[in-house]
Amino acid sequence: MSNILFFFIFFSVQTIGSAVVILFTRNVMYAVTALLSSLLGVAALFVLAGADVLGVIQIIVYIGGVLVLTLFGVMYTYQSPKRYQESIPHKKSVFILIPLLFVLVLLVQALPLLPMIDDPYQHASKVEVTGMLWLTEYLPIFEWIGFLLLVVLIGAGWIGSTLVQEDKSKGEQV
Amino acid sequence: MEIPYELIEKTILVVIVFTVSLLTAMYSTYGERKISAFFQDRIGPNRAGPFGLLQPLADGAKLIFKEEIIPISSNKFLFILGPSISMMTACLTSAVIPWGTYLEIGGRAVEMQVTDINIGILYVFAIVSIGVYGVMIGGWASNNKYSLMGALRASSQMISYEIAMGMSIVALIMTTGTMSLKEIVAQQAEGHWNIIYQPLGFFIFLICAFAELNRTPFDLPECEAELVGGYHTEYSSMKLGLYLFAEYVNMFVSSAVMSALYFGGYDIPFIEYLGLSSNVVAVLGFLFFFAKIVLFIFFFMWIRWTVPRFRYDQLMHLGWRILIPMAIINVILTGVFILFTK
Numbered sequence: 001m002s003n004i005l006f007f008f009i010f011f012s013v014q015t016i017g018s019a020v021v022i023l024f025t026r027n028v029m030y031a032v033t034a035l036l037s038s039l040l041g042v043a044a045l046f047v048l049a050g051a052d053v054l055g056v057i058q059i060i061v062y063i064g065g066v067l068v069l070t071l072f073g074v075m076y077t078y079q080s081p082k083r084y085q086e087s088i089p090h091k092k093s094v095f096i097l098i099p100l101l102f103v104l105v106l107l108v109q110a111l112p113l114l115p116m117i118d119d120p121y122q123h124a125s126k127v128e129v130t131g132m133l134w135l136t137e138y139l140p141i142f143e144w145i146g147f148l149l150l151v152v153l154i155g156a157g158w159i160g161s162t163l164v165q166e167d168k169s170k171g172e173q174v
Numbered sequence: 175m176e177i178p179y180e181l182i183e184k185t186i187l188v189v190i191v192f193t194v195s196l197l198t199a200m201y202s203t204y205g206e207r208k209i210s211a212f213f214q215d216r217i218g219p220n221r222a223g224p225f226g227l228l229q230p231l232a233d234g235a236k237l238i239f240k241e242e243i244i245p246i247s248s249n250k251f252l253f254i255l256g257p258s259i260s261m262m263t264a265c266l267t268s269a270v271i272p273w274g275t276y277l278e279i280g281g282r283a284v285e286m287q288v289t290d291i292n293i294g295i296l297y298v299f300a301i302v303s304i305g306v307y308g309v310m311i312g313g314w315a316s317n318n319k320y321s322l323m324g325a326l327r328a329s330s331q332m333i334s335y336e337i338a339m340g341m342s343i344v345a346l347i348m349t350t351g352t353m354s355l356k357e358i359v360a361q362q363a364e365g366h367w368n369i370i371y372q373p374l375g376f377f378i379f380l381i382c383a384f385a386e387l388n389r390t391p392f393d394l395p396e397c398e399a400e401l402v403g404g405y406h407t408e409y410s411s412m413k414l415g416l417y418l419f420a421e422y423v424n425m426f427v428s429s430a431v432m433s434a435l436y437f438g439g440y441d442i443p444f445i446e447y448l449g450l451s452s453n454v455v456a457v458l459g460f461l462f463f464f465a466k467i468v469l470f471i472f473f474f475m476w477i478r479w480t481v482p483r484f485r486y487d488q489l490m491h492l493g494w495r496i497l498i499p500m501a502i503i504n505v506i507l508t509g510v511f512i513l514f515t516k
Binding site: 027029030033036040052053056057059060063064065068069071072074075076127 | 249291300303304307310311314322325329336
């Protein structure tokens with residue numbers, strides 16, 4: 001088995017296994033941690049496919065930005081971790097069997113394709129190509145999205161500020 | 175069978191980098207205590223070994239052998255995961271830092287960098303953004319008000335300052351035209367250090383580095399006057415040790431990143447006129463780089479024992495209303511400068 005295939009299977013199991021955990025857990029924090037692991041797995045798969053920039057952007061945007069804010073929300077709706085304690089029947093066997101099952105499925109799926117995915121990773125970096133595309137062909141699209149986000153930001157700020165003012169005026173009446 | 179030279183070289187290099195960063199972090203704790211003692215007109219640790227030099231070993235042994243307490247109301251899995259993430263991310267970043275030029279061993283040029291990836295800076299940034307999870311998950315899993323508040327403070331502070339840090343790096347990338355740390359250091363050869371072209375950017379980066387490291391004056395996540403110990407209130411034994419140690423490893427790594435990005439890395443100005451062999455230059459360069467790192471670490475400690483802690487609203491005010499606009503202005507100024515000079 002080639003190295004690339006080994007890592008591909010490893011990160012696939014990580015990604016899919018974590019996604020399954022998100023589906024079945026009742027603990028919000030476990031779900032967030034599993035999502036973190038899943039997103040990391042996706043980033044690694046991007047890098048394996050030769051899209052290094054995309055992999056790192058995935059980490060910075062989704063893990064460093066979106067998921068942190070999600071976690072923030074979870075923490076503000078704080079409940080005792082005790083409440084989330086869940087009892088899984090046959091805990092150990094479940095945690096060993098499910099990943100094993102995935103490895104088996106992936107092996108059966110991937111082995112016939114072995115010659116096709118021998119070395120998909122091109123060592124040339126995609127930084128320049130991506131940068132050129134961003135700043136030429138796709139620039140107007142990004143500009144529009146940026147404009148849209150600016151409108152959203154200003155709107156959110158405005159709503160927040162008027163709410164604060166209302167709160168203050170209420171306080172004065174009392 | 176062909177001998178996999180590159181694999182052996184890289185393995186040895188990884189072990190060396192790992193050892194050096196851990197040892198430096200270990201003796202940073204000693205340095206911190208000696209420097210704080212100096213600032214407060216005390217003597218500092220002086221019992222374990224000559225000048226107290228064995229103090230970090232004694233501290234480590236104490237932390238390892240102490241009774242380990244995992245609170246019964248905590249979430250055990252996440253409680254252990256927190257410090258693990260902190261320590262892991264602290265050690266990951268040093269992989270892309272160029273520690274020197276190259277050594278010639280047996281006719282082979284051995285690079286003094288674990289891996290040179292084209293997206294080096296982005297990689298550093300990505301790892302830093304994962305680091306906040308260690309604090310957040312650990313703080314939540316402790317099931318303690320102070321821990322939770324510390325974790326909340328840490329995450330909001332890190333998110334706020336990451337933006338300004340990213341913008342200051344954008345301006346740097348505009349002047350260098352590359353994201354590979356190796357190339358950035360190579361471009362600064364012969365004294366063309368980036369600090370000359372990006373003084374404002376460096377200033378912003380430095381302040382953000384303080385905030386990312388949770389060190390005074392930005393140590394609100396663990397400020398003992400309000401939050402007992404902040405996110406690590408419930409931690410004991412080596413898990414507490416890992417949190418504290420990760421902070422020192424992070425300090426070492428961010429000092430290295432700052433030296434590499436703004437102060438020429440391993441570059442010694444005018445060394446090419448001495449006519450030394452490349453191996454000697456590489457070793458001297460590494461030592462010079464290390465000296466820069468130690469200077470930065472000293473600077474971190476100097477600030478810690480001099481400047482008082484910010485209030486929380488002051489911290490947010492500084493991040494959002496001063497540093498981010500300054501960073502944007504810096505980007506615009508850099509753009510105008512490039513437009514008219516190149």
